Structures are given as C-alpha cells and as structure tokens.
C-alpha cells in the first residue's frame with residue numbers, strides 16, 4: 214500500500230476508534246479522535262521508512278518492531294497509541310497489496326501476505342483500504358465493548374462515522 218492508503222486507513226480508523234471510546238459524538242469524541250489520530254497516523258507512516266533505511270517490507274515490517282512499540286509505553290510512559298498505527302500498516306500491507314511483509318525478520322526473510330491483495334495505487338486499493346478499516350473497527354468494537362449486542366451497535370456506529378469521513 215502507498216502513503217495515501219496508509220494515511221487514509223489510519224485517519225478513518227482513528228475516527229472510528231474515537232466513536233468507540235466516546236460514543237456520544239460530543240466534544241470528548243472529537244478530542245479522542247485527535248488524541249488517538251495523531252499518534253496512529255504517525256505510527257502508520259513509520260514502517261515505510263525502510264524504503265530509505267534497510268530493506269523495504271522487511272526491516273520495519275515485522276513482529277519484533279511491533280512488540281517494541283507495544284513495550285515502549287510500558288517502559289517509558291510515552292508513544293501510547295503509536296503501535297496501533299504500526300499494526301494497521303502491517304494489516305493493510307498484508308491484506309491489501311500483492312506483496313506480503315516479512316513478519317519474522319530478521320530471523321526469517323520470507324514475506325507473508327493474504328492472497329486477496331490488489332495492486333498498489335489502483336482504484337481497488339481504495340476499496341480494500343475502506344474494507345480493511347471497517348473490519349478492524351468491527352474487531353475493536355468487540356474488544357472494547359463486549360458483550361456482542363453492545364459491540365455490534367457501537368461497531369456499526371463507528372464504521373458509519375469512518376465511512377462518512379471517507380465519503381465527505
């Protein structure tokens with residue numbers, strides 16, 4: 214996926230997450246979108262730094278890097294939501310493009326991806342980005358708002374908010 218796809222995915226995901234955390238649609242919702250959205254978008258841009266430093270889709274596209282960003286806030290009390298951006302970048306690269314990512318680099322060079330990817334930069338890439346984002350929000354709704362009835366209700370609201378943001 215290209216930068217445009219990653220930023221779109223991260224921004225829409227943040228809108229949806231804002232509604233999942235603060236469903237009221239009030240000022241708190243928009244503050245949460247901002248609070249989560251900036252670090253998530255920055256995190257989503259980070260892995261492709263390996264186009265310039267290291268080997269693309271390997272050096273910064275692997276599970277050790279994700280674990281590092283999960284551990285960082287625990288150790289340093291900083292960069293709390295950046296891992297979400299890293300994670301969604303991996304999902305979009307693995308699911309939304311023809312080439313996979315080297316999940317176990319540097320132990321194993323092999324790139325893993327789902328066989329459903331489309332070519333980067335095509336019209337289909339935009340559709341895949343929105344679909345992947347909606348699926349991620351559905352999972353987030355379940356994680357944040359179990360039991361399922363509440364999760365489904367809020368998940369639908371979050372996806373509507375994200376898709377609305379994509380359309381507008």
Ligand SMILES: [Zn+2]
Pocket residue numbers: 214260261270274302306
């Ligand atoms: Zn990438």
